[in-house]
Amino acid sequence: MKKYILALAVISNCTLLMAQTEFDASKFIQSDINGTARYVGMAGAFGALGGDASAIKDNPAGLGVYRTSEISGTFNIGLQNSNAVWSGTTAKDNRTNTTFSNFSYIKASPTFRSMNDESGLLSSNWAFSYNRLKSFNRNSTLRSNSSASSITDYMAYFTGDIPSKDLIYVPNSYEPFDNKNVPWISVLASEGALIGENVNAGKSSWTSILGSNELVAPTYTLQETGYMDEYSVGWSGNFSNIFYLGTTLNIQSIDYTARSRYSETFGAGGGMTLNSTVNTSGTGFNLKLGAIIRPTDMLRLGLSIHTPSIYNLTDNNYSSIDYDTSIRGNLSTPTSDPGYSNYKLNNPWKFNFSGAVVIGQKGLISAEYDYNLNTTAKLYDQDGNAQSFSDENAGIKDMLKDVQTIKIGGEYKMTDNISFRAGFAHSSAATNNSQADKLMRFNTTRTDTEYFQNNKTDYLTAGFGYREASWFIDFAYMNKILDETFYPYNSNSLAVAVRPASVKTTNNNIVVTLGFKF
Template sequence: MKRYLSTALLLHAFMTYGAFAQDSYDAARFASSDLNGTARYVGMGGALGALGGDISVMSTNPAGTGLFRSNEAMISLGLLWADDGVLGKHSVRPSIDNIGLIISSRVATEGQKGLKYINYGVNYTKRANYFSNLNCSVDNLNGVFSQTNQIANLANTCYDGNFESWGLLADMSAPMFDEDGNLVHGGIINEDESGYYGVGAEQAEYRRATYGSNIQCDFNISMNISDQFFFGLALGVYNIDYNRESLYGEIGTDGNYYSLSNWYQTTGDGIDVKFGFICRPIADSPFRFGINIHTPIWYSLRDQNGAYLSSNGNYISSGDGGVFDYSYRTPWVFGLSVGHTIGTNFAIGAEYEYSDYSTSKYTTDDGYEDAYFRQINDNTKRFLQGVSTFKIGMEYKPIDAFSVRLGYNYVSAPMKSDSYRIIAADSPFTETDFTNWKAINRITFGFGYRYKVGYIDFAYQYSAQKGDFYAFDEVNLKPTEISNNRSQFMCTLGFKF
């Protein structure tokens, strides 16, 4: 069953790598968002959907900017801590978390009913920060399980006697010979007359570093009707730059070891529209509730990836997966919020959002759902689920100029616990690992000082999430429990004019 190098094989491999590499794990990543914005917003856990009065609420309930009665400009800077650095990447990164401007235009004089203010805003923030590090040992291999078993299965699926349908991972990992029978490059899987087979592993380690962000810029208009009804609309523009580098190494039962290095990048742009409404049902009461609806984000994305394989310290092969353009649509988002103030010294807010990740959808870059994307979308419906986000936050002013804040978030798991990564035999994708992430818990607190022409706020956020990590797809392999814990410290400087 030896695989021979030929012009036809090289041509077909080039054509094959024009396939796509997206899956439900990417869908979950780009549908999700972090808690980010001004220090006041973060300090209160983002639970300002009904309270309003902060520019960052534009990204959730755009009616919240309708409560502004003066012009404001602000900037937020921060530091983000992840687990210890790996693959040459640091564990601390600086971040510009928010730059915003509100222009408040009075329409009616004091005491008049009807339309009182029309406010305009623009706000830059980070919808998601992809900064994380992972360094773990892969447990429970027992000399039986191995990544090479999955690769051998891919190679056996690829091989049909005509050297057709080879994916990049199998192509790199299987031995190749020239037409004279000389070895062109070795492999990490073995072969006999029945086909390719893997070698059980004694131990394995995995390291991964991700970085980049999803930048969000909202353009907002909001209206204040009689200080009782507030309406808002925001047009969101997004820019994704997601990067991942990983290194997986195994020591086999035969004493040999190999390492597979991967890099992967997604870039692109997106757009959505957000609608918001806030109401004070009793005119003389500070209690209010809010409703917000977000359309899907329509992304136009591009993927690139590559890999490098070595065995016993010697180079085996490398590959470039090519460039792939496609479209991706996130799910709708629906939110409800309530808020209440007691005098001028205490405010409390709560918020609930729901988004059904299983309705995410991939298409070709011209919007067509071909057979490949139909299969990916079916897997997305199968593996992803509805995500609920709960937020609660409060603010207390012991004196008029000084505020103390506290917040909490709970975000339910996006993946079903039995999800797994499906790699097509002819895929350019070279990573077999996947993580079924569980719920996210965030705790926040902060404080701020107000003065006549501005303010300064500080906030700290701790985010904790556990997940079941699998280095490769094997039904009987027990997962390795990992965590993605991050800390963020930030400061906002604001000016009123």
């Protein structure tokens, strides 16, 4: 006999049921190398150069470099491939995405000065722009032929000493999904007959229904969709063609959805599938300040500071379980009502240091160093109280890492109209993998037990462009490889630890930018 249980999160305004973890926060802390084709073609190493619409989001002082007004837009085609190895079994998945990733209007406003006067404020430029900071779109499939550890073991451990009367639906009398002291994954496991109760001296404990040596064959699929966008208004001044100072006020928007499906086929027959869907959406704002100095015609040096982004976010989560335990017995199940959770996230400070060497009229080499203070990110409840997330905030400090990104790019001008570009970038691990384990709250409504440890991200880019006096078109290619380690659940406290999987996600992006100068 097969059963199907549905659960929709009811967590409005209740701090006891907050379900966010440090892994949720980490998704919205780190942006990506996205933007115009010229910017992408040089791996984003534009902090000290400016003169590019996407460079402004890294260092606002780059807006002051403009001598003419400009309008531009960027289109991106992404080919994503995921390759996972789990206990020797390889699984692959892919996805194609198309995105309008940048639109900018630059207004160059020279100040009125005499013909030979090049001192003081020479121009006061403005920018209005849209940038896609990050795309979450990804499909992943992971598969293992055999595992001695089962999620039913985790469910039994997580249920602890909750008595069965708190987990079983009683028509017209008791709904376990309404009990704020009971984790929903335990309700699903109990109602699905995946765990069994043991009572000793009036105290309950739980064990998996599987045999002590019974193996399982797990499969996991993930579909992620969504984006992190930024809308900005910026100003920058050019002082004597030597010093450039700029700032932007930015509104950021997040819309992220993860649909996961974790299945096990039991060695003695039957199986189960746990489906989890989580959507996070909201807006935030931050301020960016930047400066560029040009001590000589050949050398450029840049510095920028990004203040923490303050987000107001809403989570909606949905869970279901499909199970076949007819050879062992099963129970009837209920359906609950929908709801949501509101909270705040403060993203960390970010510092950007950059330098560039301009080689006459023919080329340039640029480098950039970004430092994200990820461990200073913090979660708050709707009233701005961090105490409600004391465990999660402690986990952010212990389990995440400050991320360092190095970007190197170059451009060679073959003719007055045609330029070629190339670049490389590397981002360090975002998680402290010796300690980064997903710790779910005892009374959480979330059932997405899986987590990814971030090992590193590498980018390799190339591009070319054609420019006339009044218009330009640029093309770029970027190969991005994200290296992660996957765990379907935290097995540190179980008798048998689950084996992790190695996941490499490769994104091949083709970027096209068309712009007009006036």
